[in-house]
Amino acid sequence: MIDLNEKWNELADIKDELAARDWFMGTSGNLSIRADKNINGFLVTASGKDKRKRTAEDFLLVDFEGRPIGDTVLTPSAETLLHCEIYRSTEAGCSLHVHTVANNVVSEIYGDEGVIVFQGQELIKAFGLWDENAALTIPIIPNHAHIPELAKEFQQHIHGDKGAVLIRNHGITVWGKDGFEAKKLLEACEFIFQYHLSLIQIKNAIQFPKQTLSI
Ligand SMILES: CSC[C@@H](O)[C@@H](O)C(=O)COP(=O)(O)O
Numbered sequence: 001m002i003d004l005n006e007k008w009n010e011l012a013d014i015k016d017e018l019a020a021r022d023w024f025m026g027t028s029g030n031l032s033i034r035a036d037k038n039i040n041g042f043l044v045t046a047s048g049k050d051k052r053k054r055t056a057e058d059f060l061l062v063d064f065e066g067r068p069i070g071d072t073v074l075t076p077s078a079e080t081l082l083h084c085e086i087y088r089s090t091e092a093g094c095s096l097h098v099h100t101v102a103n104n105v106v107s108e109i110y111g112d113e114g115v116i117v118f119q120g121q122e123l124i125k126a127f128g129l130w131d132e133n134a135a136l137t138i139p140i141i142p143n144h145a146h147i148p149e150l151a152k153e154f155q156q157h158i159h160g161d162k163g164a165v166l167i168r169n170h171g172i173t174v175w176g177k178d179g180f181e182a183k184k185l186l187e188a189c190e191f192i193f194q195y196h197l198s199l200i201q202i203k204n205a206i207q208f209p210k211q212t213l214s215i
């Protein structure tokens with residue numbers, strides 16, 4: 001149980017840090033961390049909570065099918081199945097899902113293409129992409145309301161122990177080998193999205209200065 005407490009605190013600390021960035025608007029977002037091997041499951045955020053608050057009911061333990069382990073009155077996140085897909089098919093230790101304006105806007109702009117590619121951006125190195133011409137490709141999937149369908153689509157884009165998938169006009173899910181890596185990847189993605197949107201706006205303002213002034 002001591003080990004589970006450690007995981008609990010690790011996830012709670014990550015939740016606090018993401019909350020400080022205001023990345024849980026309107027109770028959105030969900031987080032999970034894999035428990036030790038003897039447990040065969042993971043801690044996931046309880047559904048519908050204000051994730052800016054730190055309480056004893058923030059997480060519950062579920063198995064890799066998303067079913068609560070042990071007695072609880074808590075309901076696992078509505079999107080637990082996406083976390084299950086990650087833990088079932090990789091060795092990842094942590095998965096983070098947030099809704100931000102930047103990740104939603106990027107997912108809408110490039111949604112029809114089903115993918116966004118970033119090149120020549122220092123922070124793609126967070127994903128281990130160190131070559132000068134390396135590119136980070138993030139898939140964008142439709143926001144199916146039926147979570148098993150969403151999870152099935154999501155699953156097709158899990159190719160390793162770290163990764164990122166955008167859900168169109170919904171948010172991003174990022175995973176890594178542990179909490180540190182997952183948070184690093186999430187922060188890198190959000191930086192790149194914000195940079196990209198700022199660049200588009202500034203380029204437009206330079207190209208169409210009168211339109212910008214008349215807004
Ligand atoms: C309240 S809107 C957000 C939800 O629909 C969902 O997308 C989300 O991220 C949080 O759901 P939750 O069940 O609390 O994990």
Ligand SMILES: [Zn+2]
Binds near residue numbers: 028030079097170
């Ligand atoms: Zn969500």
